[in-house]
Amino acid sequence: MRENDFARLEINLPNCLLNYGYFRSLLDSTTRLLVLVKANAYGHGAVEFASLMEKAGADYLAVAYPVEGVELRRAGIKTPILVLTAGTDFFNEIIDYDLEPGIPNLVTLTEFCKVLESRGIKDYPVHIKLDTGMHRLGFMTSELPELESFLADCHNVSVRSVYSHLAAAEDPQSDDFTLGQIEMFRKNADSLSESLGYRPMYHILNSAGIERFSACQFDMVRLGIGIYGVSALPGVNLHPVASFKCKILQIKRLSPEDGTVGYGRCGHIAPEGTVIATIPVGYADGIDRRLGNGAASFLLNGRRVPTIGNICMDMCMLDITGVGAEVGDTVTVFGEDPTASELAGILGTIPYEIFTSVPRRIERIITGE
Secondary structure, three states: OOOOOOEEEEEEHHHHHHHHHHHHHOOOOOOEEEEEOHHHHHOOOHHHHHHHHHHHOOOEEEEOOHHHHHHHHHOOOOOOEEEOOOOOOOHHHHHHOOOEEEEOOHHHHHHHHHHHHHOOOOOEEEEEEEOOOOOOOOEOHHHHHHHHHHHHHOOOEEEEEEEOOOOOOOOHHHHHHHHHHHHHHHHHHHHHHHHHOOOOEEEOOOHHHHHHOHHHOOOEEEEOHHHHOOOOOOOOOOOOOEEEEEEOOEEEEEOHHHOEEOHHHOEEOOOOOEEEEEEOOOHHHOOOHHHOOOOOEEEEOOEEEEEOOOOOOOOEEEEOOOOOOOOOOEEEEEOOOOOHHHHHHHHOOOHHHHHHOOOOOOEEEEEOO
């Protein structure tokens, strides 16, 4: 039996491929496409989603940490994998599993080259991260001369790509800043290429960048939230890939004399009575407690039904008064209706957080194959 036999995250293959095709259509035929599958593929299931992207023709995959790349290799994924946050503790695993580290500073590069030297490895592929304004990771402009000098004397690595990250590509009010980032990136990447004596791949565009700045696609782009169905442009209806569904465990018909519903006695029964359905997902499954007490509603048999009472760890209750339903009927927490963006709006957050909050105990199932 699955750990949670009553809940699942359905990954819609046709919708995924439609989104992939949309972004691919914005690119030149020679531009490579990297798909981000970090954080368990934004909650969609890393192995499952990486396999889909490999079959779809993605040129690269990217993960945040080495352990995520190791998981994909052990599952049989063959596509090149960029590790965005390589750290300094897992260089041997990176090498053993044919992962390609992102290098954001000279400390990381020096330590990685020491490991390569000790193993007699030459020309190992690395990706140099430049800081163009995000100010999170990456080489600053002032650090380039030292980087170039180090690389001139180091034969253990070969620079596969140079990349940076846009801080606000989705925000039209920040377009001048974004264009400044792109220009700084171009200038610094060209300087590094001239020093190397060869030109690595360049990439700076994220999902929003692909949609809004496709003229600056360089050699490769990095597709993240867009592949999962969230667009940076108004009016672009990408297709939700994930649908979080579960089955009703129990139905109760309550009268005012029955008191209240849930922890803290926060769920109040209507004077004419209330019918509640209990479903097997709670805040341990990504259903934020702030969605309780009617703040959100889910889909049941074509009707939206609000939460009632506080969200529990493994369960929550819905007010299904007036909706025909039976034990075992399916409730959609998010998907086509309601969308993850709707829940994010209620919580004052972004769809990324909704997706990545769904834990691994919820089984991922590919549909439409």
